[in-house]
Amino acid sequence: MTSVQELADHRRAILARRDPRQVWISLCAGTGCLACGCKAVGEAFEQALTDRGLPIDKVLKKTGCPGFCEQGPLIVIYPAGTMYVKLKPKDAERIVEQTVVGGEVVTDLLYADASGKRYERIGEVPFYAKQRRNVSRLCGIVGPTSLQDYIAEGGYEAAAKALTTMSPEETVAEITKSGLRGRGGGGFVTGRKWKTCRDAHGEPKYVICNADEGDPGAFMDRALLEANPHSVVEGMVIGSYAVGAHEGFVYVRNEYPLALEMIITATEQARRAGLLGDDIFGTGHRFDIRINRGGGAFVCGESTALMASIEGKVGEPRAKYVHTVEVGLYGKPTTLNNVETWANVPLVIDKGADWFASMGTESSKGTKIFSLVGHVNNTGLIEVPMGITLRDIIFDIGGGGRGGKRVKAVQTGGPSGGALMAIADDSGGNGKTGLLDLPVDFDSLSEAGSMMGSGGMIVMDEDTCMVDVARYFINFLKEESCGKCSPCREGIRNMLAILEGICEGRGRPGDVELLEEMSDTIIDTSLCALGGTAPNPVLSTIRYFRSEYDAHINQRKCPAGVCTALIQFSIDAERCTGCAACTKVCPQSCISGEQKQPHSIDPKKCIKCHACFDVCRYDAVVKA
Amino acid sequence: MSANVDRLIAEHEGGEGGLVGLLQDVQLAEGYLPREALELIAKRLDVPISQLYGLATFYRSFTLQPRGRHTVTCCMGTACHVRGAAQVVRSLERKLGIRAGDTTKDLEFTLETVNCVGCCAVAPVVIIDGEYHANVTAARTDSLVRKYSRQGGGAR
Numbered sequence: 140m141t142s143v144q145e146l147a148d149h150r151r152a153i154l155a156r157r158d159p160r161q162v163w164i165s166l167c168a169g170t171g172c173l174a175c176g177c178k179a180v181g182e183a184f185e186q187a188l189t190d191r192g193l194p195i196d197k198v199l200k201k202t203g204c205p206g207f208c209e210q211g212p213l214i215v216i217y218p219a220g221t222m223y224v225k226l227k228p229k230d231a232e233r234i235v236e237q238t239v240v241g242g243e244v245v246t247d248l249l250y251a252d253a254s255g256k257r258y259e260r261i262g263e264v265p266f267y268a269k270q271r272r273n274v275s276r277l278c279g280i281v282g283p284t285s286l287q288d289y290i291a292e293g294g295y296e297a298a299a300k301a302l303t304t305m306s307p308e309e310t311v312a313e314i315t316k317s318g319l320r321g322r323g324g325g326g327f328v329t330g331r332k333w334k335t336c337r338d339a340h341g342e343p344k345y346v347i348c349n350a351d352e353g354d355p356g357a358f359m360d361r362a363l364l365e366a367n368p369h370s371v372v373e374g375m376v377i378g379s380y381a382v383g384a385h386e387g388f389v390y391v392r393n394e395y396p397l398a399l400e401m402i403i404t405a406t407e408q409a410r411r412a413g414l415l416g417d418d419i420f421g422t423g424h425r426f427d428i429r430i431n432r433g434g435g436a437f438v439c440g441e442s443t444a445l446m447a448s449i450e451g452k453v454g455e456p457r458a459k460y461v462h463t464v465e466v467g468l469y470g471k472p473t474t475l476n477n478v479e480t481w482a483n484v485p486l487v488i489d490k491g492a493d494w495f496a497s498m499g500t501e502s503s504k505g506t507k508i509f510s511l512v513g514h515v516n517n518t519g520l521i522e523v524p525m526g527i528t529l530r531d532i533i534f535d536i537g538g539g540g541r542g543g544k545r546v547k548a549v550q551t552g553g554p555s556g557g558a559l560m561a562i563a564d565d566s567g568g569n570g571k572t573g574l575l576d577l578p579v580d581f582d583s584l585s586e587a588g589s590m591m592g593s594g595g596m597i598v599m600d601e602d603t604c605m606v607d608v609a610r611y612f613i614n615f616l617k618e619e620s621c622g623k624c625s626p627c628r629e630g631i632r633n634m635l636a637i638l639e640g641i642c643e644g645r646g647r648p649g650d651v652e653l654l655e656e657m658s659d660t661i662i663d664t665s666l667c668a669l670g671g672t673a674p675n676p677v678l679s680t681i682r683y684f685r686s687e688y689d690a691h692i693n694q695r696k697c698p699a700g701v702c703t704a705l706i707q708f709s710i711d712a713e714r715c716t717g718c719a720a721c722t723k724v725c726p727q728s729c730i731s732g733e734q735k736q737p738h739s740i741d742p743k744k745c746i747k748c749h750a751c752f753d754v755c756r757y758d759a760v761v762k763a
Numbered sequence: 764m765s766a767n768v769d770r771l772i773a774e775h776e777g778g779e780g781g782l783v784g785l786l787q788d789v790q791l792a793e794g795y796l797p798r799e800a801l802e803l804i805a806k807r808l809d810v811p812i813s814q815l816y817g818l819a820t821f822y823r824s825f826t827l828q829p830r831g832r833h834t835v836t837c838c839m840g841t842a843c844h845v846r847g848a849a850q851v852v853r854s855l856e857r858k859l860g861i862r863a864g865d866t867t868k869d870l871e872f873t874l875e876t877v878n879c880v881g882c883c884a885v886a887p888v889v890i891i892d893g894e895y896h897a898n899v900t901a902a903r904t905d906s907l908v909r910k911y912s913r914q915g916g917g918a919r
Binding site for chain 2: 170171173174175176208209211352353354355356357358361362393394395396431432433434435436437448449451452453454510511512513514518519520550554595597599603608611612615618619621724726748749750753754
């Protein structure tokens with residue numbers, strides 16, 4: 140694009156070629172739906188459309204994730220917005236015949252809530268009703284490999300606006316005024332970061348998109364890159380102009396092959412269209428983006444480690460006495476933001492800082508994407524205004540605990556976040572009240588002993604052992620500690636040994652106090668945020684679920700029935716129908732019994748593999 | 764091997780950094796990072812082999828050992844963990860007769876774990892040769908492995 144006029148003309152031409160009444164299918168082809176089998180469903184649609192002589196390129200579009208992964212494979216038929224869920228290949232023909240051709244709704248493929256009520260349009264589904272989709276509004280609408288789609292929706296107009304009508308200083312000021320804070324975990328004010336980088340001495344300057352989304356349980360960045368990569372490219376173009384950079388990097392996790400493919404395609408398209416290059420919009424602004432792949436190291440999500448990795452070094456963090464906005468990549472001023480932050484930038488420029496600041500709370504503006512996962516009925520990606528309560532998220536959007544079970548905790552902020560208690564009556568008598576009505580924003584979460592992190596929200600029900608969860612996180616961090624600082628390297632290892640002891644029934648009185656003492660030391664003496672926050676899961680589980688630690692240590696019992704050393708499997712004779720499903724899956728052949736008679740497990744041979752527990756349809760296998 | 768690696772090195776030359784990406788490409792082409800490949804890269808790009816070895820052992824996605832024909836990857840992310848990933852891994856370990864991180868003797872299967880692949884909403888997730896499988900249970904691992912194993916292959 141050599142001018143703003145050319146972009147506008149191009150958009151007009153695309154829209155003129157399109158018929159707004161054209162019925163078309165949006166098939167989610169994100170990684171989540173791929174896992175659920177959307178590839179075969181897509182092929183079935185192609186076949187069904189071909190059979191009827193309908194043009195595949197006009198009627199079927201493979202898009203990114205609209206968020207409701209639990210219901211995948213799913214499609215939405217536009218312009219009506221009819222959503223069909225949990226599709227099988229055989230459903231394709233019916234849908235094409237009845238909905239695409241006939242304009243009728245196939246009722247039995249619509250989403251049904253727990254009460255059996257069915258919803259026709261995507262916007263009516265309770266999962267979407269309380270959401271406010273801004274950053275993710277085009278996910279599931281635009282084809283991720285179609286620059287035309289993005290331009291048709293007004294894409295790159297924010298970049299054009301910034302580059303041609305605003306000075307770099309004005310651009311920085313607009314971002315600052317919006318109150319946008321980094322979505323990657325730290326929550327630093329984006330505009331302030333940009334200003335410091337702009338004012339810093341040293342050339343060249345760099346911008347980096349951190350797509351090393353390492354927090355397990357968080358996948359909003361993957362979904363954004365897979366569904367709408369051009370929004371990230373556009374954000375980076377604006378950012379480069381604002382801080383005065385000519386080179387940018389996107390650092391993508393190696394575990395996200397599809398996201399990687401999409402961002403590579405998007406940058407190539409943008410380059411061909413002149414949206415990246417030497418003279419963007421004829422303004423003389425020069426900017427291009429290179430893609431780097433990660434190597435599966437969690438610590439590389441930390442900014443200095445990430446920069447070391449781009450430089451071809453081992454990804455170890457360094458002390459940030461001087462911030463990376465002043466001395467960053469190759470020792471030059473560098474602005475690093477994560478995927479979601481970059482994707483917010485075009486919106487702020489396009490709609491204005493005031494619009495953005497009208498959403499959210501006093502100190503946390505705008506909307507935030509969360510991945511709502513774990514033991515909740517409706518799992519997926521949600522975008523909500525900052526300040527919404529956990530109750531709204533878990534019960535109104537998430538539909539409550541899976542299978543009607545009691546929700547016990549919510550974990551936010553990644554491995555080094557914390558387990559938040561969610562139900563008031565679960566305090567084990569320690570007087571701590573539940574946090575269901577906690578507003579979800581940067582500061583409220585910090586006060587509650589957790590942190591926002593990048594937006595992973597893992598719901599845990601009564602079947603989750605909090606000591607095991609703490610052990611899991613500490614084990615994760617032991618693996619991922621880069622080993623540079625002794626308190627982190629050795630401290631975490633020893634905390635893990637204590638936690639494993641507790642889980643295996645070797646806990647001793649005083650262990651909890653020792654864990655607390657070690658936590659303080661690790662927090663105070665580690666260099667980077669990994670070590671500095673590593674003990675959080677232990678501290679917060681002790682804070683809210685001390686009684687579970689005590690049960691493991693004093694009674695040698697795991698109340699949730701998770702820690703294998705402390706549980707026994709048996710069969711409830713009253714519930715067992717003698718269907719023998721469990722005997723077929725038992726790898727030890729240690730379940731016996733007559734056909735149609737109650738079975739029993741030989742505890743001496745049982746290896747506690749859970750296979751029988753998983754297959755029993757009568758809840759007759761019990762853990763105690 | 765060397766023709767492949769030669770070509771990959773040539774593609775990377777000129778660009779500063781990006782060593783991690785080069786090693787990814789070599790691993791993709793060769794299945795692992797053979798010593799000869801690392802030596803060639805060191806020579807051609809004039810970087811110490813110790814730096815390459817450092818990278819190859821620091822980053823989780825690299826391996827210095829040959830891998831099996833099929834790679835079974837279990838996601839161990841938090842969402843997968845709370846929905847039973849540990850039992851899935853244990854069950855796969857039993858079926859393949861190896862521990863996570865190892866390769867079967869007949870070089871049929873490599874079993875590995877990964878911290879999170881971002882399919883948290885449909886956890887637990889197992890990836891076999893790049894194909895994603897959702898909502899896996901310990902009981903289902905049997906049929907999964909069977910689908911990929913040859914007659915009398917690595918799986919029991």
